[in-house]
Amino acid sequence: MAGGTEVRxxxxxxxxxxxxxxxxxxxxxxxxxxxxxxxxxxxEGSWDEMTGDLEARLEGRPYIFRxxxxxxxxxxxxxxxxxxxxxxxxxxxxxxxxxxx
Numbered sequence: 001m002a003g004g005t006e007v008r009x010x011x012x013x014x015x016x017x018x019x020x021x022x023x024x025x026x027x028x029x030x031x032x033x034x035x036x037x038x039x040x041x042x043x044e045g046s047w048d049e050m051t052g053d054l055e056a057r058l059e060g061r062p063y064i065f066r067x068x069x070x071x072x073x074x075x076x077x078x079x080x081x082x083x084x085x086x087x088x089x090x091x092x093x094x095x096x097x098x099x100x101x
Contacts, residue, residue, distance in 0.1 A: 017088060017089070017090070018090075020088060021088055021090045021092070021095055022095070024084055024088075024092075025092065025095045025096055028081075028096065029077075031073070031074070031077060032077050032080070032081060033096050033097075035050070035074060035077055035078055035081060036081060036092045036093050036096040037093065037096060037097070038050065039078075039093065040093035045091065045093065047078055047081070047082045047085075050078060051075060051078055054071045054074060054075055054078075055075070057071060058071055058072070
């Protein structure tokens with residue numbers, strides 16, 4: 001019976017982790033959702049590549065993709081999103097779709 005209890009506990013922990021991700025995704029702004037989608041589609045899932053690209057643009061160096069106006073704001077958003085992914089062990093791109101305007 002101990003094995004059954006362990007499975008239920010793991011399942012409950014997994015459910016709680018997914019609920020935490022759903023709540024976080026529900027609180028995300030459109031700009032944050034866009035960044036998650038772009039990370040997945042243009043930067044092969046790498047926040048480092050994306051932030052490097054944005055920082056290069058700020059410094060006037062060659063960059064890959066032209067994101068909207070507020071690069072510094074996007075860098076702050078990326079730190080928040082990356083921190084959540086690291087803390088939860090989840091990839092937000094599995095949960096986020098860019099909503100139509």
